Amino acid sequence: MSLATEPELSRRAETRLRPLPALIFSSRWLQLPLYLGLIVAQVVYVVLFLKELWHLVLHAFDFSELQIMLLVLGLIDVVMISNPLIMVIVGGYETFVSRLELERHPDQPEWLSHVNASVLKIKLAMAIIGISSIHLLRTFIEAGALGTDKSHYTEAGIMWQAIIHTIFILSAIGIAVVDKISQPPRQQKG
Secondary structure, three states, X not given: OOOOOHHHHHHHHHHOOOHHHHHHHHHHHHHHHHHHHHHHHHHHHHHHHHHHHHHHHHOOOOOOHHHXXXXXXXXXXXXXXXXXXXXXXXXXXXXXXXXXXXXXXXXXXXXXXXXXHHHHHHHHHHHHHHHHHHHHHHHHHHHHHOOOOOOOOOHHHHHHHHHHHHHHHHHHHHHHXXXXXXXXXXXXXX
């Protein structure tokens, strides 16, 4: 049994919370199953990516250039969805649950050193715009078949996709502006 020094005992006493604040603060751990669930979703996306990649490799000589382009856009789409999953899993856990203590780890993501809820929102908004862009590009490529039985889209559907994409862009700009306005002004170095 080790005896604690006086400063160490003082530090422990300062960090000990009353029961209600302790319960409220401990409730952050309820988010852990959510982040673990997102890791499972990430595994599902890896399986989907490998399945689509295998499909592309098996039919590389059978598919037209357009079909290959659409499959590659699908692979990019999976990656673009997977990236914000990682940001939310790692950044959200670090911000809302507990520190990961990666400061000296050689693989620590650069963005993690300055992550907070605001940064996560902006990065997530930008990722959503990227995902929407890929979907819109796929739609425009497939729009050549518009009016035929092969088309999965209608003119109204394409118009709504473009409108929704524009709303995503305007929302991201709005989030960035609000974030900029809410930041305290920086002191000029002179």
